[in-house]
Amino acid sequence: MTAAAIIVAALKAAGRATAWTLRFTQPFTLQETLRRLPEGADMLVIVDVALDEEHAGHILSILEEMEGPAEKLWVDHHSSTIRHALDLLDRRFSLLLSVDGCAATIAGKAFLHLTGDEQFYSKLVLIGEAGDKVRELSGNHPLRQALETLGNAIAANPTDDAFKERLVRMWVEEKILVDDEAARRAEEAEEKLRALLKESSENVRYESSHVKVIDLRDTRVHGYAGKIASHHAKTYGKVVLLLFRVGTNNTIVTARVPPSIDLDVASLIRELAPLYGGGGGGHPKAASARVPAMHADDFVRELVKRIEASLQKPS
Ligand SMILES: [Mn+2]
Numbered sequence: 001m002t003a004a005a006i007i008v009a010a011l012k013a014a015g016r017a018t019a020w021t022l023r024f025t026q027p028f029t030l031q032e033t034l035r036r037l038p039e040g041a042d043m044l045v046i047v048d049v050a051l052d053e054e055h056a057g058h059i060l061s062i063l064e065e066m067e068g069p070a071e072k073l074w075v076d077h078h079s080s081t082i083r084h085a086l087d088l089l090d091r092r093f094s095l096l097l098s099v100d101g102c103a104a105t106i107a108g109k110a111f112l113h114l115t116g117d118e119q120f121y122s123k124l125v126l127i128g129e130a131g132d133k134v135r136e137l138s139g140n141h142p143l144r145q146a147l148e149t150l151g152n153a154i155a156a157n158p159t160d161d162a163f164k165e166r167l168v169r170m171w172v173e174e175k176i177l178v179d180d181e182a183a184r185r186a187e188e189a190e191e192k193l194r195a196l197l198k199e200s201s202e203n204v205r206y207e208s209s210h211v212k213v214i215d216l217r218d219t220r221v222h223g224y225a226g227k228i229a230s231h232h233a234k235t236y237g238k239v240v241l242l243l244f245r246v247g248t249n250n251t252i253v254t255a256r257v258p259p260s261i262d263l264d265v266a267s268l269i270r271e272l273a274p275l276y277g278g279g280g281g282g283h284p285k286a287a288s289a290r291v292p293a294m295h296a297d298d299f300v301r302e303l304v305k306r307i308e309a310s311l312q313k314p315s
Contacts, residue, residue, distance in 0.1 A: 001164060002128030003075060003107035004047050005171040006121050010111035012172065016043070022168055024161045027052040034062050043071040048103035050078035051088075060084070063091040075110075077102050101135075104128025120175045127177070146177045153182040156189035158223045193224055200228050200242070210261065210311050211304050212238045217245045217296075226286070229256040239263060239307055241300055250278075251296035253303070257285035261311065268306050272299065 004022060011017035025033040027050045037044065051059060051074075074081065074088055075096040081088075082097045089095065098106050108125035115121045127147050129135035137144050154164065163185070170176055199219055206213040212232055221228065221244045229242040233256035242254045255265045266287035269280045273289040276299040280289030291299045 001168050002124040002131070002171070003103035004045075005124055005168045006104070006107040006111050006115060007045055007047065007075065008168070008172050009117070009121055010114035011043075013114055013116040022161075022165045024164060025049055028055055031055060031059050031062055034059065034066065037069075041069045043073070044069045045073045045075065047075045047107070049076065049081075051076075051081040051084050052078075053080060056080075056084055056087075060087050060091065063088075063093075066091075075103055075106055077106060102129055102132035104132065105134065117175065123177065124171060143177075149178050149183055149186040152186035152189040152193075153178075154185075155223050155227070156185045156192070193227060196221060196224050196228055197231060200232065206304065207238075208304075208308065210238055211307055212236060212240050213300060213304065214240065214242045217243050217251065219244065222246075225252065225254040225288075226256070229254045230286075232256070233258040237261070239265065239311075241303065243296060243300065245293065246290070249293055250290050251293045252288055252290050253280075253296070253300060254288045255282075255286070255303075259285075263307065263310060265307065268303060268310070272303055272306065276302075 008017050008020055011020075021038055023033050023037075030049055030051075072091070072093045073096065074093045076082075077097070077099055079099055082099065085095055085097060096106050096110055104125045104127075108122065112118050112121055112125065123143055123146075126135065126137065126143055127150065130137045130143075130147050131151060137147055150167070157163065163181075167182065170179060196216075196219070200214045200216060203215050204212060205215045214228070214232065216225075216228070225242055225244055229240045232238070232242075233240040237258045237260050239258070239261060240256045244252055244254070246252050253269075255269065257263050257265050264284040266282045266284050269282070269287050269289045273280045273291055276291045276295040278289055278291030278295070278299065280287060282288055289299070
């Protein structure tokens with residue numbers, strides 16, 4: 001979102017984005033989004049969306065057949081997109097791709113000097129980088145409050161695209177970082193998080209010296225799972241597995257590894273989840289799995305076993 005704001009601000013300053021609209025999409029919904037672009041647009045900029053292996057073939061063929069817009073730019077930091085650079089050039093995309101930092105880093109390097117207000121938009125670069133965890137803002141950093149408010153406001157309802165678009169518009173058109181609406185949503189989110197943290201402490205299903213399993217399958221945690229798991233991992237210095245439900249058929253297991261423990265939980269999940277009819281992955285210390293609800297308990301039992309075994313191995 002911050003990268004998009006910087007790009008739009010630069011295009012506007014150059015007299016080019018007189019009318020613009022935002023679409024929010026995921027790698028697995030990109031094909032749908034591309035099919036429903038506004039008619040007559042003369043420029044398309046795709047920002048921070050991975051062209052992932054699973055969907056690349058389909059998406060590339062849609063792009064192949066697409067008639068407009070005349071100008072197309074892909075700004076991204078995902079290595080799967082970079083591996084398709086030639087395919088994208090063949091489809092007449094201009095490319096701004098780098099694995100260094102996040103989309104806000106790239107947008108800042110390319111467009112900040114064209115926005116006409118480097119002071120304001122450099123704040124957005126920092127907030128975007130901190131939001132994407134490629135940079136840390138210290139507790140007393142002047143942007144820390146805005147970062148937390150925006151993060152919490154979005155977390156309160158992550159799929160509220162209209163709110164997210166309003167935020168980006170506000171950054172571009174009013175150059176305000178946080179407004180009352182965002183502050184109100186953030187407060188709501190913090191309250192909800194407090195309640196969920198309390199509930200999570202009451203639903204610890206297993207705990208050993210290295211691992212803690214929290215079962216929130218009877219609670220609505222959507223948007224908060226990562227925060228809850230990270231909180232427990234950091235506070236107790238244990239690997240945390242948090243179970244919650246998505247729909248009736250699937251259980252998500254969100255895993256967080258504290259900085260004090262050296263463990264690649266993502267590869268354990270990648271190995272194990274398919275054996276239970278699921279899948280998953282992520283980063284070494286922050287990963288998640290989705291498994292059929294009926295196999296969730298067996299999956300978690302085995303995952304705990306493997307985590308404890310790999311932590312007991314002499315290094
Ligand atoms: Mn990103």
